[in-house]
Amino acid sequence: MDPEKAVGAPPTTPEGTDEPVRTPATPAIPAPAAGSELESATDVTGTATDVTDNAVSSTDFTGMRDSEEFGELRRAHRSFAFPLTIAFVTWYLLYVLLSNYAGGFMDTIVVGNINVAFVFGLAQFLTTFLIAWWYARHAAEKIDPRAEALKARMEAGE
Amino acid sequence: MIPSTTFTHTLAGHPLAAGGAGEHRTLIITLFSVFVAVTLGITVWAGRQTKDATDFYAGGRSFSGFQNGLAVSGDYMSAASFLGIAGAISLFGYDGFLYSIGFLVAWLVALLLVAEPLRNSGRFTMADVLAHRLEQRPVRTAAGTSTIVVSIFYLLAQMVGAGALVALLLGATGEGSRRWIIVLVGLVMVLYVTIGGMKGTTWVQIVKAVLLIAGTLLITVLVLNKFHWNLSTLLGRAAEASGKGRAFLEPGLQYGKDGTSKLNFVSLGLALVLGTAGLPHILIRFYTVPTAKAARKSVNWAIGIIGAFYLMTIALGFGAAALVGPKAITASNESGNTAAPLLAQEIGGGAGSTGGAILLAVISAVAFATILAVVAGLTLASSASFAHDLWANVIRKGRTSEKEEILTAKCAAIVIGAISIALGIFAHRLNAAALVALAFAVAASANLPTILYSLFWKRFTTRGALWSIYGGLVSSVTLVILSPVVSGNPKALFPGLSFDWFPLSNPGLVSIPLGFLLGWAGSLLSRPAPDQEKRYAELEVRSLTGFGAH
Numbered sequence: 001m002d003p004e005k006a007v008g009a010p011p012t013t014p015e016g017t018d019e020p021v022r023t024p025a026t027p028a029i030p031a032p033a034a035g036s037e038l039e040s041a042t043d044v045t046g047t048a049t050d051v052t053d054n055a056v057s058s059t060d061f062t063g064m065r066d067s068e069e070f071g072e073l074r075r076a077h078r079s080f081a082f083p084l085t086i087a088f089v090t091w092y093l094l095y096v097l098l099s100n101y102a103g104g105f106m107d108t109i110v111v112g113n114i115n116v117a118f119v120f121g122l123a124q125f126l127t128t129f130l131i132a133w134w135y136a137r138h139a140a141e142k143i144d145p146r147a148e149a150l151k152a153r154m155e156a157g158e
Numbered sequence: 159m160i161p162s163t164t165f166t167h168t169l170a171g172h173p174l175a176a177g178g179a180g181e182h183r184t185l186i187i188t189l190f191s192v193f194v195a196v197t198l199g200i201t202v203w204a205g206r207q208t209k210d211a212t213d214f215y216a217g218g219r220s221f222s223g224f225q226n227g228l229a230v231s232g233d234y235m236s237a238a239s240f241l242g243i244a245g246a247i248s249l250f251g252y253d254g255f256l257y258s259i260g261f262l263v264a265w266l267v268a269l270l271l272v273a274e275p276l277r278n279s280g281r282f283t284m285a286d287v288l289a290h291r292l293e294q295r296p297v298r299t300a301a302g303t304s305t306i307v308v309s310i311f312y313l314l315a316q317m318v319g320a321g322a323l324v325a326l327l328l329g330a331t332g333e334g335s336r337r338w339i340i341v342l343v344g345l346v347m348v349l350y351v352t353i354g355g356m357k358g359t360t361w362v363q364i365v366k367a368v369l370l371i372a373g374t375l376l377i378t379v380l381v382l383n384k385f386h387w388n389l390s391t392l393l394g395r396a397a398e399a400s401g402k403g404r405a406f407l408e409p410g411l412q413y414g415k416d417g418t419s420k421l422n423f424v425s426l427g428l429a430l431v432l433g434t435a436g437l438p439h440i441l442i443r444f445y446t447v448p449t450a451k452a453a454r455k456s457v458n459w460a461i462g463i464i465g466a467f468y469l470m471t472i473a474l475g476f477g478a479a480a481l482v483g484p485k486a487i488t489a490s491n492e493s494g495n496t497a498a499p500l501l502a503q504e505i506g507g508g509a510g511s512t513g514g515a516i517l518l519a520v521i522s523a524v525a526f527a528t529i530l531a532v533v534a535g536l537t538l539a540s541s542a543s544f545a546h547d548l549w550a551n552v553i554r555k556g557r558t559s560e561k562e563e564i565l566t567a568k569c570a571a572i573v574i575g576a577i578s579i580a581l582g583i584f585a586h587r588l589n590a591a592a593l594v595a596l597a598f599a600v601a602a603s604a605n606l607p608t609i610l611y612s613l614f615w616k617r618f619t620t621r622g623a624l625w626s627i628y629g630g631l632v633s634s635v636t637l638v639i640l641s642p643v644v645s646g647n648p649k650a651l652f653p654g655l656s657f658d659w660f661p662l663s664n665p666g667l668v669s670i671p672l673g674f675l676l677g678w679a680g681s682l683l684s685r686p687a688p689d690q691e692k693r694y695a696e697l698e699v700r701s702l703t704g705f706g707a708h
Contacts, residue, residue: 059705061696073702078614081270089431092263096427099256099409100420107408112390113397117252117409124259125465131266132461139454147450151703 059154073146080138088131095120185515189523193369194346194530200361201354211560212708214355214567215282215542216445219708221360223452227459230443232363233535234261234434234460235370235467236594237319237528243468244501245494247475248487251396251406253413254475256423258468260430265464267435267606269457274450275613275701276441281708284441284605285547288612290700291693292620295552297608300627302547304604305438307631308597309540310577312439313533315593317343317582319495320529337583343530344579350534351541351571355564359534360446366531371467373524377498377517378470380505381477392473395480406479422662426595429666433598436605439539450704474498481505499525533578541570596638599666603630603673611677613701616694622681630673637665 064070098106099117106117208214221229239261246254280286285301288294320343350359385392393407400406413423434440444453478487478497481504490496499521503509506517545567550558558566607626611618637660638644644651646658662668687693700706 059699061699062692064699065695070699070702074698077702085267085270088263088266092260092431093424093427095259096256096424100413100423103408103410103414107404113393113407114390115407118393118407121252121255121259124263125469128263128266128461129465132269132458135270136454136458139451144451147703150699151705154699154703154705 064150064154069146069150073143073150076142076146077139080135080142084131084135088127091127092124095124185519186522189519190526193365193523193527197362197365197527197530198346198349200365201350201358204358204361205353205355208355208357211282211546211564213357214564215442215546217356217360219446219448220357221446221452221456223447223455224459225364226360226443226447226452226456227463228367229360229363229446230440230456230460231463231467232365232367232370232531233439233443234464235367235528236316236532237525239467239471240370240374240528241319241495241498241525243471244474244478244498245487245491245496246412247471248478248482248497248501249484249494250412251400251402251476251479252409253411255472256409256413256427257430258471260427261434262461262465262468264431264434265457265461267432268440269454269461271613272435272441272609273444273453273457276609277444277447277450277453278704278707279697279701280445282442282445282546283543284438284609285543287697287701288608288623289551290697291612291618291690292623293687295555296620297623297627298547298551300624301605301608302543302552304600304627304631305543305547306540306574307635308436308601308605309438309536309543310574310581311593311600312437312597313536313540313574313578314581315597316529316533316536317578318593320526320533320582340582341579343533344575344582346530347534347537348572348575350530351538351575352568356442356446356538356542359531359538360443362531362534366527367463369524369527371463373521374467374470374474377477377502377505377521378473381473381481381501384477384481384505389472392476392480396476399480399483401484418661421667422664425662425664425667428670429595429599429602429664432602432606432666432670434601436601436609437597438543438601438605439535442539442542443535450707474501477501477505537571537574537578540574541567544570544574595664596634599638599664599669600631600634602666603634603669604628605630606670607673607677611681612697615681616691617681617686618677618694619681619684619686619690621684622677622679625680626673626677629676630669633672634665634669637662637669641665 098120106115106120108116110116110119207218212218243254243257246257248254276284276287279290283301284305285298288297288301317340320340350362354362381392382389385395397403397406402411405411413419444456447453447456475497478501482497482500487494487497487500490500499518502521503514503518506515507513545563549566549570550556550563554562604627607630608623611622611626640657640660641663642650642658642661643663644658645653646656647653650658
């Protein structure tokens with residue numbers, strides 16, 4: 001439950017770069033006013049991004065998006081999160097449907113007054129906790145280092 | 159949060175069963191006043207530190223993952239979770255427990271798909287993320303509208319519940335005192351939001367979450383101790399006392415009657431599991447932490463805390479069934495909403511005993527604190543969306559100062575407070591639970607598809623977003639109006655009329671797939687904007703790396 005302790009910053013990333021509040025904004029412009037961002041956003045193209053932020057607006061996002069490293073980062077997230085989402089939603093719906101339509105099975109006694117339905121319910125708690133823990137571990141190992149490296153690279157203006 | 163429960167029918171004015179709350183009133187009022195005084199103190203302190211929009215909307219993004227995890231839990235565990243689930247389990251046994259599961263599993267959607275990219279690519283509201291890649295004015299209008307609609311339904315449910323519950327517990331059963339209590343709750347919540355902003359509201363949530371967990375843990379320990387820490391004995395005794403025997407521990411007591419009620423349960427289950435990640439007051443909490451990593455950490459803490467809490471509802475609900483018994487519970491409140499306070503009284507030594515009085519007062523005060531905090535979170539979410547999305551970006555077209563935007567948010571909080579006070583007073587016959595279920599269904603139908611498509615689907619367009627949001631919103635609200643909740647039976651909002659053409663009381667089964675379908679169809683039937691490709695590339699990069707995050 002504490003991914004930060006598990007990872008630590010990757011060697012290339014200096015301490016504190018994950019504090020986005022201070023990062024790319026030019027210090028000469030004190031706290032970009034909401035107005036300035038919004039005004040720029042009302043032009044025809046409707047760029048909703050913060051144009052006072054030079055580092056951001058000058059970045060080649062399409063190039064970055066198509067890069068090998070970003071592809072790896074995206075895969076690290078999607079190939080984990082998408083199948084797992086389908087799996088736990090299916091598992092939950094299976095439970096709902098069994099409760100509804102498989103009364104006989106769910107009513108089977110396991111021990112004492114505890115039946116299959118109850119065990120099934122507790123199993124939903126258990127899988128939820130496990131998936132949360134598993135994702136935290138996966139993200140700390142496979143997602144965070146990649147994300148931080150790419151972010152540092154973009155901030156350096158490469 | 160429990161669609162099966164109604165606060166409505168509690169207004170007739172039963173005093174709290176056996177023993178009455180009268181003699182404990184002073185204690186309850188004292189404890190509650192202490193809570194209000196302490197939290198208002200925190201609010202004033204937080205208000206002094208609130209200087210710019212980031213402070214007001216996002217608490218300066220200064221909270222840690224753990225702090226925000228507590229606050230998220232505080233925002234999520236509404237009075238209906240605490241009182242409603244305990245009540246539902248105590249009356250319907252196993253079927254009540256099903257809700258706890260849906261509410262918890264739902265968090266995985268937020269964890270795996272929504273929390274981190276939202277934190278990385280948005281500033282203050284859900285619409286910020288959509289505005290990245292779509293035409294911002296129409297999508298902000300749509301997202302702002304659905305945010306306000308979801309929040310007001312949720313708010314109204316809490317206000318109706320608060321009025322009924324407070325009146326019931328304090329024994330102030332007269333119509334006049336109930337109104338005054340609703341006004342009081344409304345005023346305090348407006349104070350929290352306007353003075354303390356997100357920082358103050360977050361601390362209120364943290365205090366409340368700690369109190370709620372501590373109170374629930376205390377009762378759980380006492381109940382389990384009474385049954386020698388043997389779950390099977392507790393379940394057996396509950397089944398015995400329920401008068402329903404083994405059926406009490408099996409699915410179907412409440413939802414197994416016929417094909418329609420079974421479909422109703424599937425519909426509800428779908429709305430619960432997909433609604434959470436679209437609830438605006440939950441989504442804006444992810445902006446209060448500095449990084450996506452901290453957002454992930456807060457969801458993980460929330461899953462732990464909320465999961466532990468829902469596990470304890472087993473002891474609360476079955477404990478109430480076994481120790482208080484369904485007769486005494488329904489005599490106090492026919493939908494079971496007072497099961498938890500009654501259990502507290504019983505486990506403390508019974509009505510009339512000092513221990514019983516103290517525990518009853520403590521648990522009731524915790525319930526009030528819960529209502530107040532949730533209501534404040536909802537008010538903040540809707541006023542933030544009004545000021546940031548609708549006022550600053552749509553009405554004033556971005557020509558506002560930060561100061562004006564915050565002032566607008568504060569005014570909006572006052573207006574929303576006034577609206578919910580008025581609705582709470584005049585609409586007290588409404589079924590609070592149906593309103594919350596509607597809020598979940600609307601969130602799942604209108605907000606979730608757009609959020610997911612925006613983040614993960616390249617071909618998504620502005621038209622897709624508008625179709626999905628408005629389609630999900632209109633279809634879910636319309637289906638509820640045409641459902642048995644509103645007319646056609648004695649428990650409905652308008653019992654005398656009958657236009658209940660839609661058989662299910664929760665619209666999720668139809669409106670959620672419809673929301674996803676409309677988003678897909680609208681996108682394919684429109685041409686992407688010329689710069690669509692570029693803007694989606696930017697959103698993808700920002701949402702995954704956190705580059706340029708606010």
